[in-house]
Amino acid sequence: MLQDILETLERHEEFIRSVIPLIASENVMSLTARRALVSDFGHRYAEGLPRKRVYAGCRFIDEIELKAIELAKEVFKVEHANVQPTSGSVANLALYVAFTKPGDTIMTLSVKDGGHITMNRVGLAGRIGLNVVNFPFDAEEFNIDVDKAEKLIREVNPKLVFFGGSVFLFPHPVRELRDVAKEVGAVTAYDASHVLGLIAGKEFQRPFEEGVEIVTSSTHKTFPGPQHGIILCRSEFAEIVDRAVFPGVVSNHHLHHVAALTIALLEMKEFGREYAKQIIRNAKALANALAEEGFKVVAEHKGFTESHQVLVDLPEIGGLKAEKMLEEAGILVNRNLLPWDKERGRDFRDPSGIRLGVQEVTRLGMKEDEMKEIAKFMADVLLRGKDPKSIAKKVAEFRRDFTKVHYSFDSGEAPFI
Ligand SMILES: Cc1ncc(COP(=O)(O)O)c(C=O)c1O
Numbered sequence: 583m584l585q586d587i588l589e590t591l592e593r594h595e596e597f598i599r600s601v602i603p604l605i606a607s608e609n610v611m612s613l614t615a616r617r618a619l620v621s622d623f624g625h626r627y628a629e630g631l632p633r634k635r636v637y638a639g640c641r642f643i644d645e646i647e648l649k650a651i652e653l654a655k656e657v658f659k660v661e662h663a664n665v666q667p668t669s670g671s672v673a674n675l676a677l678y679v680a681f682t683k684p685g686d687t688i689m690t691l692s693v694k695d696g697g698h699i700t701m702n703r704v705g706l707a708g709r710i711g712l713n714v715v716n717f718p719f720d721a722e723e724f725n726i727d728v729d730k731a732e733k734l735i736r737e738v739n740p741k742l743v744f745f746g747g748s749v750f751l752f753p754h755p756v757r758e759l760r761d762v763a764k765e766v767g768a769v770t771a772y773d774a775s776h777v778l779g780l781i782a783g784k785e786f787q788r789p790f791e792e793g794v795e796i797v798t799s800s801t802h803k804t805f806p807g808p809q810h811g812i813i814l815c816r817s818e819f820a821e822i823v824d825r826a827v828f829p830g831v832v833s834n835h836h837l838h839h840v841a842a843l844t845i846a847l848l849e850m851k852e853f854g855r856e857y858a859k860q861i862i863r864n865a866k867a868l869a870n871a872l873a874e875e876g877f878k879v880v881a882e883h884k885g886f887t888e889s890h891q892v893l894v895d896l897p898e899i900g901g902l903k904a905e906k907m908l909e910e911a912g913i914l915v916n917r918n919l920l921p922w923d924k925e926r927g928r929d930f931r932d933p934s935g936i937r938l939g940v941q942e943v944t945r946l947g948m949k950e951d952e953m954k955e956i957a958k959f960m961a962d963v964l965l966r967g968k969d970p971k972s973i974a975k976k977v978a979e980f981r982r983d984f985t986k987v988h989y990s991f992d993s994g995e996a997p998f999i
Contacts (some may be wrong), residue, residue, distance in 0.1 A: 599981065599985070600912060600974075600977070600978040600981055601912040601913065601914055601977065601978075601981065602912060602913045602914065602943060602956055602959070602977055602980070602981060603914050603942045603943065604913060604914055604915045604938040604939055604940065604942070604943065604956075605914050605915065605916055605939060605942070606748075606776065606803070606890060606891050606916065606937050606938065606939025606941070607748070607775075607776065607802075607803045607916075607939070608802070608803065608939075608942055609779075609802055609803060609804070609805075609806040609941055609942050609945060610806065610942055610945055610946070610987055611806060611807065611808060611842060611846065611987070612806070612845070612846075612849060612987045612990030612991065612992045613987065613990075613992045614845055614849075614990060614991045614992055615806075615807065615808065615842045615845040615846050615849070615990070616842065617845075618808075618838055618839075618841035618842040618844070618845055619808060619838050619839070619841075619842050620838070621838050621841060623643060623646075623837035623838040623840070623841050624836075624837065624838035626639065626640075626643060626837055627833075627834050627837075628640045628643045628644075628647070628835070628837055629828060629829075629833060629834070629835075630828060631824060631828075632644040632647045632648045632651075633648075643837050643840075646837075646840065646841050646844050647665060647837075647840055647844075649844050650663075650665045650840055650841075650843055650844040650847060651663045651664075651665060653844060653847035653848060653851060654812060654814065654847055656851060657782050657847055657850050657851050657854065658781065658782065658790070658797070658814050659790065660790055660797075660814045660815065660816070661815070661816050661817040661820070662814070662815050662816065662817050662819070662820040662823070663812065663813070663814050664676075664812070664813045664814075664815075664823055664824055664827050665810075665812050665835075665840055665843060666827045666828060666832055666835035666840075667798075667810070667811030667812060667813060667827055667831075667832065667835075668810060668811060668832055668834075668835055668836050668839070669800055669809065669810065669811045670698075670700070670773070670775040670798065670799060670800025670801075670811050671700050671706060671800075671811075672811050672831055672832060673798035673799060673800070673811035673812065673813050674698075674700040674701065674706060674707075674773065674798050675700075675706060675710075675831050676798070676813060676823065676826040676827045676830055676831050676832075677742075677744075677771055677796060677798050677813070677823075677826070678706070678707065678710060678712065678742075679826040679830045679831055680796075680819075680822045680823055680825075680826035680830070681741060681742055681769045681771075681796075681822075682712055682741050682742055684710060684711030684712065685711060685712075685713065686712055686713065686740075686741040686742075687712070687713040687714075687715055687738050687739065687740045687741060688701075688707060688712050688713070688714055688715070688740050688741060688742040688743075688744055689714075689715050689716070689717055689731075689734070689735060689738070689740040689742070689743050689744065689768075690702065690707065690714060690716060690717065690744045691716065691717050691719070691726070691745075691746070691747040692716035692717075692719070693919065693930075694919055694921055694923065694924065695716070695717070695719040695721075695747070695749070695921050696747040696748055696749025696750060697716070697747045697748070698746075698747060698748045698773065698775070700773075701714070701744055701747070701773065702714055702716075715734065715738050715740065717731050717734075718730035718731055718734060719921060721921040721922055723752075723884070724751050724752060724880065724881045724884065724921075725751075725752050725754065725755065726745075726754055726755055726759075728755045728758045728759065731755075731759055732758075732759060732762045735759065735762045735763060735766055735768070736762060736765075736766060739766045739767075739768075740763075740766070740768045741767075741768055741769065742768055742769050742771055743759065743763040743768045743769070743770050743771070744771045744772070744773065745770075745771070745772040745773070745789075745794070746772045746773030746774055746775070746776070746777075747773065747776070748775070748776060749891065749893065749918060749937060750776045750777055750889050750891060751880070751881055751884075751886075751887045751888065751889055751891055751893065752881075752884065752887075752888050752889070753786055753787035753888065754772070754787070756770070756772065756787070756789060756792040756793050756794055757792045757793060760792070760793030760794075769795055769796065770793055770794050770795050770796075771794065771795065771796040771797070771798065772789045772794040772796070772797050772798075773797075773798050773799065774789065774797050774798070774799040775798075775799045775800040775803055776803050776804060776889070776890070776891070777803075777804055777889055777890070778799045778800075778801065778803065778804060778805035778812075779803070779804030779805035779806060779850065779854070779857065779858060779861070779890075779941060780804050780858045780861065780862070780889060780890065782805060782850040782854045782858065783850070783854040783855045783856075783857055783858020783859065783861075784854075784855055784858065785858040785859065785861075785862055786858075786862075786888060786889055790814075790816075795815060795816055795819060796813065796814070796815045796819060796823065797813065797814040797815070798811070798812075798813050799811065799812050799813075799814075800812075801843055801846065803939075803941065804858075804861065804889075804890050804939075804941045805846065805850065806846055806849070806850075806857075806941070806945055806989075806990075807842060807843045807846030807847070808838075808839040808842035808843055808846070809839065810836065810839040810840070810842075810843050812843070813827065848991075849989060849990050849991065852991075853988075853989035853990065854989075856989065857944065857945070857988075857989040860944050860949065861890045861940055861941050861944045862887075862888065862889070862890070863949075863950060864940040864943070864944050864948065864949065864950065864952075864953050865886075865887045865889065865890050865891065865892055865939075865940045866885065866886060866887060867950040867953040867954070868892050868938065868940055868953040868956060868957060869886030869887055869892045870886070871953055871954045871956075871957035871958075872892065872894060872957045872960065872961075873886070874957070875957050875958065875960070875961035875965065876961065876965055877894050877896075877957075877960070877961070877964075877965070878894065878895045878896070878897075879892060879893070879894055879895075880892075880893035880894070880895055880920070880935070881893070890939045890940050890941040890944075891937060891938065891939050892937075892938045892939075892940070893918060893920070893935050893936070893937055893938075894935060894936050894938065895920060895934055895935055896934060896935065896936060896964070897926065897934050899964060900917075900928070900932050900933075900934065901917030901918055901919075901932060901933040901934055901935050901936050902917050902931065902932040902933075903932075904917070904936050904964055905917045905936060907963050907964060907970050908936075908960065908963060908964070908970075910963075910970035910971065910974065911959065911962075911963045911970035911971075911973040911974050911977060912973070912974040912977035912978060912981075913956070913959060913960060913963070913977060915936045915937065915938050916936065916937045917932070917933055917935070917936055917937075918933055918935040918936055918937035919933040919934075919935065920933060920934050920935040922934075923935075940953070943956070943984070944988075945987055945988055945989060946984040946985070946986070946987070946988065947984050947986060947988045948984060952980075952984075955980060959973055959976065959977055959980075
């Protein structure tokens, strides 16, 4: 049994080493950051803020958490950071606890337009009794419709105007809507889970400069840290945010993950700009190469993307079948609901689209030339009818050259990557 468990872990790692990982919500940590995950911090508790703990033995834990807070403030140019949410969902729960009560209205992106379940009726927001009103969405522009949103905000008086989402090609119109949010007394928040690594590298958008008051996020998508969460805000909100996190929604805050996050923050301070720039170059290169291969890539007239994501519309094959065929060929992607799927009679089980993210392959050192290779592999499978198994062999060979985590302090190969 024990041998089985260990072997299954090894088989998974061997499998991951042989595929092209294009899941937009994942990434790899450096070996340096992973060192923290097996540290003794993973056995301890440290409830409360650093130096105000309600546990003994926290001297070194305090030191690291204070460094994480300082680094986060520096990297994101913000007055306050709380590194205790244990995930992006927990960060959003803390946001709701801090600024809303059951029955209040919040405005968010719908799931069909790319909003996350935690922001919607079907998930966390609805389950804790919030009244969710969705931003009007302009499918052609693939963004929030500013004029309609302005009207709707005045009409429904939300307590929270919450930008961000899981399908996120273009910066959200924060500057355009912040005044109307203020006018109705709403807090302006932004879920940066997908784009935190881009924001750390000064790309995509600058939420705080544009008028956001609170940023919630997970730390493991474009931001290449551990599976964890973070909240960033202006100092006027520091106390309410800190108290919503603890004692509001966490007890143990997974201290080994905080330590890994500290290392990832240092990596982003040092290498973040170069990393974020390359992600965006790679996303544009992949989108262009896919379009040249004959795929219908979403938002061509807008240059396809300004983030790590690329969306491909596959009405004939369908997202589910495309995902399965690509998996067989060693290319991991997600099927993805597109805003026009309802009109096509499709839903989340078999939507029209697939969503690709280039952050992980960028971290593994791939550049524009490799994006062309990836587009070719995908076209071989989905457009030219080649046998996925034969492509999988080529993919595994292609992948052999990319075994080191770049934009990190690691030296040499990462044996588990
Ligand atoms: C926009 C957004 N918010 C929140 C989350 C939840 O983050 P976690 O999986 O860390 O709970 C996700 C995860 O996919 C996300 O895309």
